[in-house]
Amino acid sequence: KHKTQVYIKMPGDHYRTRLTHTLEVNQIGKTIGKGIGLNEDLIEAIAMGHDIGHVAFAHSGEELLDKLLPQGFKHNENSVRVLTRIEKQGKGLNLTREVLDGILHHSGFTDKSKAFTLEGQVVRYSDKIAYVNHDIDDS
Numbered sequence: 001k002h003k004t005q006v007y008i009k010m011p012g013d014h015y016r017t018r019l020t021h022t023l024e025v026n027q028i029g030k031t032i033g034k035g036i037g038l039n040e041d042l043i044e045a046i047a048m049g050h051d052i053g054h055v056a057f058a059h060s061g062e063e064l065l066d067k068l069l070p071q072g073f074k075h076n077e078n079s080v081r082v083l084t085r086i087e088k089q090g091k092g093l094n095l096t097r098e099v100l101d102g103i104l105h106h107s108g109f110t111d112k113s114k115a116f117t118l119e120g121q122v123v124r125y126s127d128k129i130a131y132v133n134h135d136i137d138d139s
Helices: 018-036 040-049 058-068 075-086 097-104 118-138
Strands: none
Touching (some): 018 040, 018 118, 040 097, 097 118
């Protein structure tokens, strides 16, 4: 239930998991999207799948796999792999290009990593807003 980078049970009832992070990204993204008239369903689909490709030990696990695997490893690429090849017993989910592109490009801040829809770009910023604010709160 805990984030994979957290090794001890925190006292109290206020802690974050991968799920709560995903729900926070979704809520932030839909709030922004509603305010500027974007497709909230597309934002939700991107937000809910954006971190599904994370491995054990979160970013530390990703860094290790990136060093060990000849082709490297990025969780955003793995998210697309999980959703298009692994889900439904290898059949994948029937997601649109816009959803997959938003998931693939939710990390990084270069032109190469920029989603082609505004909804995908909103999710990228929503992810940053969620983890920066909540990393401070969790510390």
